[in-house]
Amino acid sequence: MLNFIDTVGEAVAGIKDGSTVMIGGFGNAGQPFELIDALMDCGAKDLTVVNNNAGQGDQGLALLIKEGRVRKMICSFPRQSDSWHFDAKFHAGEIELELVPQGNLAERIRAAGAGIGGFFTPTGYGTTLAEGKETRLLDGKWQVFESPIHADVALIKALKADGKGNLVYRKTARNFGPIMAAAAKHTIVQVSEIVPTGSLDPENVVTPGIYVNSVVRVGAVAGSEALDSNGKVA
């Protein structure tokens, strides 16, 4: 069932304590800041969050972590020059970390959305991140068994949605959006624009509306994020 919702607050209101929440974005590109802020305000806690990173600076996911609302992070790259809130929680032993190679993270999310019970991959074989996992020699390569990552909710950002919930993204802000939309039981999307049904070329739809449950329009202008002092997109 697809709903168009007026505010980000209403969109995230159903997220319960203890939920697993996928959050789109790679760094800040594609990160649904308004939905994350709303998740802060709604008070849900004891969350398991799936994201490539573990928050940066003093916004978005970093604040959720700072406020102690995240019990566990599943991510590939938690440590950054400005990941001080995660760093503090980690060193204090107040947050659990499941570190996953980035491609395994993506494929585990994809597998969940595709109904795959797990898969063997060469990535990580012979490393500490494969310790305790089943391995097999397949096609002449040692491979490691990885299981899917399911989620209760996905919060993602797209550029446009049409009336059917079909989504298009913008440049490298697409990143984890399409696979998280498919992997979660309930997918909430923030978009810059809602366009009439029929105005997106069906050949160019990236995420079909079947994966989308809630759409909320936010006022953000695409690609307008500020740069930090290192010239990186903050």
Place this chain on the structure above:
Amino acid sequence: MGTQTSIQTSEKPLGRDELAQLVARDIVPGSFVNLGIGQPTLVSNYLTEEQNITLHTENGMLGMGPGAVGDEIDGDLINAGKIPVTELPGASYFHHADSFAIMRGGHLDICVLGAFQVSATGDLANWHTGAPDAIPAVGGAMDLATGAKDVFVMMTLLTRDGASKLVEACTYPLTGVGCVTRVYTDKAVFLTGPDGVTVRETFGCTFEEIQELVPLPLKRAE
């Protein structure tokens, strides 16, 4: 010139930019290439139009152009190091699972990575020092090391303490097993594989001097 071996191609060790230039020159025209964060990024400065190289960035793009400046800067268009970049004509975008399928599926010709250590059999250690208080962060390093057809490493041959980073067996946690095919250093280029390590060329020192620095048996390029 002294009594160097015939494979010495420079009288001085190479600087970072000279090394990047050498790696760029060795990339076969028409290749699909991923340049790791840090020193490998310099390689893009020396790729020529005639080489027709397509750059991949693991956050979902083929056909990545140079770093963005001024009005080109767009928060939705960044590379794996989260630096704003540009797109070239013929670029394409795709989601993260497709991006890593490009690597894992063996479609990427070359990736160029930095390293803490490389072993005699091409094992790579570049993601974690193993220090107990360090927060581990792997990103796409393991996927790149395992997936690309050729893995080139760029590093200084020696640590600040003078120890060789080319070692019999890595002491740092591994990123990938037997994955490195070439090691470009300031003092020499090494080819790694099941038959051991071959010195292709040296810079500012002889084969014999390299052999004294590296604690494993080296072969001379034919």
